[in-house]
Amino acid sequence: MPKTDPTPDSRTDSRTDSKKDSTKASTEWQKHWKARRGRFIEECRQAHERLLADLKCPTTAQDRVLADIIGVSAASLHWKEHNYDVLASDKASFRKVLPIMRYDDFAEVIERETRTKGGTLTCSPVLRWLKTSGTTGTPKRVPYTLHWLLTYRIPAMMAMWGTYLEHHPELLAHPYATLDTQTVREDVSDFVHGVEHQAVSNRHPQINTRDWNPPWYEAPWFGPATPTSHEGRMYHRIRHLLGRNLHYISSINPSTLISLRDLIEAHGKSLVRDLREGTVDGEPWGEPDPAAADHLAAVLEKPGFSLKDVWPSLTLYSCWLSASAGLYQSKLDAVFPGVAKLPFMSCGTEGVTTIPVDDTPHSQPLAISQAFFEFVPAEVPLGELVERGEPVETLLFDEVEAGRDYHLIMSQGNGLYRLWTGDIYHVDRIEGGTGGVPWIHFVRRDGVFHSFTGEKITEAQVTQAIEQGVAEQGLDMGLYMCGPKWGEPPHYVALVESHGSDKGVDAELSGRIDEALKTINIEYASKRDSGRLRPIEVVTVPHDAINAYVEGRRAAGNATQYKYKPFQQDIDFVADIVGD
Incomplete structure (x- = not known):
């Protein structure tokens, strides 16, 4: 039977019913927000206080964590098969008996765990499998156990938000005060033997009453009914919060915050229309808001408007602020003029490494209560030693030195013991003197370098050389991308965002950066002096040229954790950004 168009009256009735449904939904989520607010604040405060207490007694905290890891793992099949339950009982025996492992070394036992769903690596049930955010290769399966959830991962989130609330209590002033883009709620379509396989940032479905449950958990822009695409989800977030006194925007990656501003510009007309008509993406939602529509329309007329223009009430944003993410700072300053910032925790799917306790942007204390940590000086070829199965001497947290770089090895409460992810951290300082907690920041991944002739850059x-060269030239700097160009002889090509770029500037800047690289890397200097490498070629590009390229490659499946990578394995990006 052919479908007929509804009559005008039926269309009106449908829109009226939809508005009634949306009004009811709005009332329900705000009831949840109000009921949850006080308890959430208290939970975050307590987690924050426990973190600070552990930072004052770090040795006690590390002893407790290791005892917990041994306790939850000793009776597991894997530990019994290798006699770890008998041989590993303290720091010395644990480090002597259990080998340093890479993720791939756990492949066989993880495969077994997917079938047992607990009891193989630890004696805690596996509630879901966490996948990495990468777009290539086979996604990892990191066991998300009940014990890990309750004892480590949720307390880490709570402690971080405790820091945020201590510095900015206004982020829970009212239901529209916070826009959380750190986490999402998405229906899961990927399973491993019946258990969900999803990103760690996806906090859906809720596992139990102690799972992550912020006041805005039921907000209409946060639930699984929102679009799954990055652009669609961001549009819904923006639309629901326009015209509100938004105080705080949280994110993992700074690129998400830049994208938020760009999407407002790109979809401004649709947003203004939705505000005037009381719709969301053309569908009925609540009452029209002509004042908000007029304000946004006026903001859109302003060239280079900021998010502070959109929301004058903004007082705080948070995201990663160190390593390559720090290159976004000039863009963030333009998007958030006069707005305070706090760092996001240093973490990955495999575990949490630092938790912010203040507004220091580039360094935070080792998350002493999140894992049992060991360190190996970065100059040690750890990958080669682990590959050959050779024993490696490690240092504990109270044996590292300020000013040095280290491989980080961590043992987690989910069964992944002595895991070396390849991350290298710099120790900025030791808080509290000898035996105190190291304040660290992520520097780079081990083995991620370019080497035409042994220079291993x-x-x-590269970041240090470019920042030095740009500063010497008196230029401003945004993002950059660098890759190898093969030839006779080969050389490196870098694109750098900067205002007022021209060929004369490029030539001089290339020379300055080349000289800086010679000073920083003696092997590069040797290869350059012998003619085996040509000088690095630097091309300045307009601000946002690289950012636009990076955002264009953001995939729907990893939008929340998407990472900008300045160091590329080829120079395909050059043609895409500046042409041939």
Whole structure:
């Protein structure tokens, strides 16, 4: 039977019913917000206080964590098969008996765990499998156990939000005060033997009453009914919060915050229309808001408007602020003029490494209560030693030195013991003197370098050289991308965002950066002096050229945790950004 168009009266009735439904939904989520607010604040405060107490007694905290890891793992099949339950009982025996492992070394036992759903690596049930955010290769399966959830991962989130609330209590002033883009709620479609396989940032479905449950958990822009695409979800977030006294925007990656502003500009007309008509993406939602529509329309007329223009009430944003993410700072300053900032925790799917306790942007204390941590000086070829199965001497947290870089090894309460992820951290300082907690920041990934002739240039070295060269030239700097160009002889090509770019500037800047690289990397200097490498070629590009390229490659499945990578394995990006 052919479908007929509804009559005008039926269309009106439908829109009226939809508005009634949306009004009811709005009332229900705000009831949840009000009921949850006080308890959430108290939970975050307590987690924050426990973190601070552990930072004052770090040795006690590390002893407790290791005892907990041994306790939850000793009776597991894997530990019994290798006699770890008998041989590993303290720091010395644990480090002597259990080998340093890479993720791939756990492949066989993880495969077994997918079938047992607990009892193989630890004696805690596996509630879901966490996948990495990468777009290539086979996604990892990191066991998310009940014990890990309750004892480590949720307390880490609570402690971080405790820091945020201590510095900015206004972020829970009212139901529209906070826009959380750190986490999402998405229906899961990927399973491993019946258990969900999803990103760690996806906090859906809720596992139990102690799972992550912020006041805005039922907000209409946060639930699984929102679009799954990055652009669609961001549009819904923006639409629901326009015209509100938004105080705080949280994010993992700074690129998400830049994208938020760009999407307002790109979809401004649709947003103004939705505000005037009381719709969301053309569908009925609540009452029209002509004042908010007029305000946004006026903001859109202003070239280079900021998010502070959109929401004058903004007082805080948070995201990663160190390593390559720090290159976004000039863009963030433009998007959030006069707005305070706090860092997001240093973490990955495999575990939490630092938790912010103040507004220091580039360094935070080792998350002493999140894992049992060991360190190996970065100059040690750890990958080669682990590959050959050779024993490696490690240092504990109270044996590292300020000013040095270290491989980080961590043992988690989910069964992944002595895990080396390849991350290298710099120790900025030791808080509290000898035996105190190291304040650290992520520097680079081990083995991520370019080497035409043995120079092994790392991302950190390229970043340092470019920042030095740009500063000497008196230029401003945004993002950059660098990659190898093969030839006779080969050389490196870098694109750098900067205002007022021209060929004359590029030539001089290339020379300055080349000289800086020679100073930083003696092997690069040797290869350059012998003619085996040509000088690095630097091309300045307009601000946002690289950012636009990066955002264009953001995939729907990893939008929340998407990472900008300045160090590339080829120079395909050059043609895409500046042409041939």
